[in-house]
Amino acid sequence: MADDTAMLALPAAERPRDLALGVFTRPRSKTGWRSWVNTVDHKKIGIMYGVSALVFLLIGGFEALLIRAQLWSPRNSLLSADQYNQVYTMHGTTMVFLVVMPIGAAFANYLMPLQIGARDVAFPRLNAFSFWCFLGGGIFLNSSWLLGGGADGGWFMYAPNSGVIYSPSHGIDFWNLGLIIAGIASLVGSVNLITTVINMRAPGMSLMKMPIFTWMTLVTQFLLLFAVPVITVAQFLLMFDRLFNANFFNVAQGANPLLWQHLFWIFGHPEVYLMILPAFGIVSDILPVFSRKPIFGYTFIVFSGVAIGFMGWGVWAHHMFVSGIGPVSVMVFSLTTMFIAVPTGVKILNWTATMVGGKLKFDTPMLFSIGLITMFTIGGLSGVSHSIAPADTQQTDTYYIVAHFHYVLFGGAFFGFVGGLYFWFPKAFGVLLNETLGKFNFWFMLIGFNLTFGPMHILGMQGMSRRIYTYDEGFGFTFWNRLATVGAFTLGSSILFLIFNIIYSVRRAKKLGLECPNDPWDARTLEWIAPNPTPEWNFDPIPTVTRVDDFWYRKYEETADHRLVRVATADEVVQHSNGAGVHLPSPSYWPLITAFGIPILCYGLIFTLWLALVGGLLIVAGLYGWALEPPDDPDAGHDHHDDHHGDAGGEHAGEPTEAEAGSEAKEMETVG
Amino acid sequence: MTATAVDHGPAESGGHAEHKSHDRTYVITAIGLAIITFAETATYLWPKVPVWDWGDGVGITVSLLVMMAVKFFFVGAVFMHLKFDNKLLATTFVAGIVLAIGVYLAVLFAFRFFSAGTHMV
Amino acid sequence: MASVTVAEAHGHADHAHETNTGISNNKLAMWLFLGSECLLFGGLITTYLVYKTPLPGQKGPKEVFDIGFTSVSSFVLLMSSLTMVLGHSAIERGDHYRTRLWLTATASLGAVFLSGQIYEFTAFVKEGMGYTSSRFSSAFYTLTGFHGVHVTVGIIMLVSLILLSIRGKLPTERAETVEIVGLYWHFVDIVWVLIFAVVYLIPVGAPV
Structure with a gap:
């Protein structure tokens, strides 16, 4: 309910306040760790999402390596069956909820406002709250390792296996509550980001002029908006079952365990699309740059993304073909699943057509994008094979499924994210990652990836089950499992290599004092109008947009015979102002404090209700502190802007063009 | 003021x-x-x-x-x-309602809610 | 939803030209949130429908519900929507006294509804239908309980608004805050319209 109560915020400071509720001095620091803790800047929040996701990636990756090490040889005893259950459950949960989703959020937070020409998101403090909720949820979930063991029911947590009888440890309670907290983060974030895209675009930036990543972010956030409450319902039901003895999944009381499967997959299938769509957006923005051609069929790419968003709601029961949902349901969901391959195919076609006839440059971001297209196509084809229900009956619960979803989520989403990291790293940090190491990184990752998940197709066809901690000698699984394990360690090394490249490149740039060019890739989309690294104020003034790929067409013009000629250098186009007079949202501690109360409340639900009371009070105090704190700090140093709120209009009357005056008016409402 | x-x-x-x-x-x-x-x-x-x-x-x-x-x-x-306001708001809300009705009706159909009467589990 | 925007707070912004769509961020955010709530309550109602028939020997809807009582409390909640919207229209006129009056009426009607629900729950428990008694009872208490929590949050927001207004912190320019709280309140009312028909009135065992 956080967002409801907080809405009662006071009008922004009729009178200045030094102490919010008399407790904290309004934070002012712009450097050091404090500037990160109290920040409401979408760029810093985006970076924090990324860094946290990277840490969780290392945890989830370690769990993956444990799984692969256990499966190295038949009857291996590195992990017991129980430990294996916990490790694969937490691996899946971590990778889905704490790695892929937040990396998508990281890109969305950092890039989306820049791509639409805004100075921040619509609700900067809610944005900070989202991040802290996500981090709190992630830490809460992983703290189960220290407090009696992780969840052990698989990331889909099927009932009644998730009941207290079959899983008496607190692992599933941690899973449940941790994901509810992360769900709050996603829901609040989606409301915030949708509002931003719909309401805060720069002048001229109509919906059909937005960069494709922003479009895909919009679709993703709508999916989150509608999908998160469904899993929240399911998790509340499970929580009431486990903590308060309710009967939702208690078969002895006539409960139907399929209810969980339905609720979970109604969420779960939009979930897989909201994991892949941000990567699709990233690739759609990278490919045109390195093909030196506009994206082929902008409208098709956009609407196929929207179509995926809609159709993603009608396919969930293909996860349940063997659960006995009946022939009619199976037939209907088979058909919808076949249909959803169409918009995805449209995208692959468009990307390929973008490259055809382009002057291709194979820099690292491009390599990763091509990696996404090829690997995702393989995963997509194995996915279509699931839509044929009889074939799916053979494949269900085998490694074939594991191979399929790793091809789409790692080969698809993650390759796109790494490409995006290489592409936008200079935008965020003002440093170009080393190109040679990057190319090596790509091939390293591609080979490791295929070595890991390629053999799993064969293992699945041979009938090897998922989620079983070992296999017998004569089954013929040993060779392919060894291959996959070798691949997994290769893949793990390639992730470490990526981190090495980041550290190496940043150190080297610092040591040699390398200046990053403002437009290292000859890019196309609006975010590159801001200099590298992006200044605190993003844009000054807010640019006026006239067409898709606006930045590109400020550099190049089309002649009468349709040839592009350069009319300006990047440095002429990139903004160089110092941001004086730009009015930015003030930092705040309250989002952190409010978000901090939630995990405490949840620990209380599991261990002792007294602690829940403490957590609850903290949340309430945080919300009221937040509501009573003016969104904007009148005492903060905003250069000369300070005392002119009343006659801001007069101040802007001197602006040279109407468009710019309009953009200044826009700036005011970014301060929510 | x-x-x-x-x-x-x-x-x-x-x-x-x-x-x-x-x-x-x-x-x-x-x-x-x-x-x-x-x-x-x-x-x-x-x-x-x-x-x-x-x-x-x-x-x-x-x-x-x-x-x-x-x-x-x-x-x-x-x-x-919603009658007097921007259509976008109604669209947002109706989207939620339509989606909810669609997916949950499908669930009820899958549970044979409309055909099995009280015998449904 | 967190707060008003600075532009509004300083009272010099023209609503119509503030955002791309002309809708304020706060209002759009609230509608998005309500759209998302549809899926939440949809899930809970579905769960209830799947579980509403009791097993043999257990108390079901037919045995416990007191339709007369619930009809009255439903009526009370419905009328609170009227007082809410009158409160909103009072503040748009700049009539702060009547705003407070209507908001107080709304919060009071909400509180009456909530007390009715608490009374109903205690009566059910006395009749021997506890939270863990059957799949029907778990589903029923969870659905109506979720709704009750929403009403409670609404009452807290209304009381906060009344206090703000008394302290003069709810000027006419901020009428939209009342409207947004109102949206939430009407939504909670709408959900009860669904619950009243689907849970209480439609006879169990009827071919739906």
Whole structure:
């Protein structure tokens, strides 16, 4: 309910306040760790999402390596069956909820406002709250390792296996509550980001002029908006079952365990699309740059993304073909699943057509994008094979499924994210990652990836089950499992290599004092109008947009015979102002404090209700502190802007063009 | 603040009549809703009234669902201003409703809710 | 939803030209949130529908519900929507006294509804239908309980608004805050319209 109560915020400071509720001095620091803790800047929040996701990636990756090490040889005893259950459950949960989703959020937070020409998101403090909720949820979930063991029911947590009888440890309670907290983060974030895209675009930036990543972010956030409450319902039901003895999944009381499967997959299938769509957006923005051609069929790419968003709601029961949902349901969901391959195919076609006839440059971001297209196509084809229900009956619960979803989520989403990291790293940090190491990184990752998940197709066809901690000698699984394990360690090394490249490149740039060019890739989309690294104020003034790929067409013009000629250098186009007079949202501690109360409340639900009371009070105090704190700090140093709120209009009357005056008016409402 | 009040002065007096008429709409809507609520309760108190007793037991359910939908519509359109407000807001809300009805009806169908009657598990 | 925007707070912004769509961020955010809530309550109602028939020997809807009582409390909640919208239209006119009056009426009607629900729950428990008694009872208490929590949050927001207004912190320019709280309140009312028909009135065992 956080967002409801907080809405009662006071009008922004009729009178200045030094102490919010008399407790904290309004934070002012712009450097050091404090500037990160109290920040409401979408760029810093985006970076924090990324860094946290990277840490969780290392945890989830370690769990993956444990799984692969256990499966190295038949009857291996590195992990017991129980430990294996916990490790694969937490691996899946971590990778889905704490790695892929937040990396998508990281890109969305950092890039989306820049791509639409805004100075921040619509609700900067809610944005900070989202991040802290996500981090709190992630830490809460992983703290189960220290407090009696992780969840052990698989990331889909099927009932009644998730009941207290079959899983008496607190692992599933941690899973449940941790994901509810992360769900709050996603829901609040989606409301915030949708509002931003719909309401805060720069002048001229109509919906059909937005960069494709922003479009895909919009679709993703709508999916989150509608999908998160469904899993929240399911998790509340499970929580009431486990903590308060309710009967939702208690078969002895006539409960139907399929209810969980339905609720979970109604969420779960939009979930897989909201994991892949941000990567699709990233690739759609990278490919045109390195093909030196506009994206082929902008409208098709956009609407196929929207179509995926809609159709993603009608396919969930293909996860349940063997659960006995009946022939009619199976037939209907088979058909919808076949249909959803169409918009995805449209995208692959468009990307390929973008490259055809382009002057291709194979820099690292491009390599990763091509990696996404090829690997995702393989995963997509194995996915279509699931839509044929009889074939799916053979494949269900085998490694074939594991191979399929790793091809789409790692080969698809993650390759796109790494490409995006290489592409936008200079935008965020003002440093170009080393190109040679990057190319090596790509091939390293591609080979490791295929070595890991390629053999799993064969293992699945041979009938090897998922989620079983070992296999017998004569089954013929040993060779392919060894291959996959070798691949997994290769893949793990390639992730470490990526981190090495980041550290190496940043150190080297610092040591040699390398200046990053403002437009290292000859890019196309609006975010590159801001200099590298992006200044605190993003844009000054807010640019006026006239067409898709606006930045590109400020550099190049089309002649009468349709040839592009350069009319300006990047440095002429990139903004160089110092941001004086730009009015930015003030930092705040309250989002952190409010978000901090939630995990405490949840620990209380599991261990002792007294602690829940403490957590609850903290949340309430945080919300009221937040509501009573003016969104904007009148005492903060905003250069000369300070005392002119009343006659801001007069101040802007001197602006040279109407468009710019309009953009200044826009700036005011970014301060929510 | 005073300056603001002056700024908004004319606009406000201009909107005055409009608000009053809205108030009328609100009260009339509320009376209508109250009558429907009474009719809803009446299906329980007097189930044999021919309006909703079609002899097969379906009548009461259908009438109740229709009355529910009408109440839902009027609260949304009038009290929540969807009728007077930007269409985007109505679209957002209707998207949520349509999606909810769609997926959850599908779940109920999968559970044979509409065919198995009380034998459904 | 967190707060008003600075532009509004300083009272010099023209609503219509603030955002791309002309809708304020706060209002759009609230509608998005309500759209998302549809899926939440949809899930809970579905769960209830799947579980509403009791097993043999257990108390079901037919045995416990007191339709007369619930009809009255439903009526009370419905009328609170009227007082809410009148409160909103009062503040748009700049009539702060009546705003407070209507908001107080709304919060009071909400509180009456909530007390009715608490009374109903205690009566059910006394009749021997506890939270863990059957799949029907778990589903029923969870659905109506979720709704009750929403009403409670609404009452807290209304009381906060009344206090703000008494302290003069709810000027006419901020009428939209009342409207947004109102949206939430009407939504909670709408959900009860669904619950009243689907849970209480539609007879169990009827071919739906």
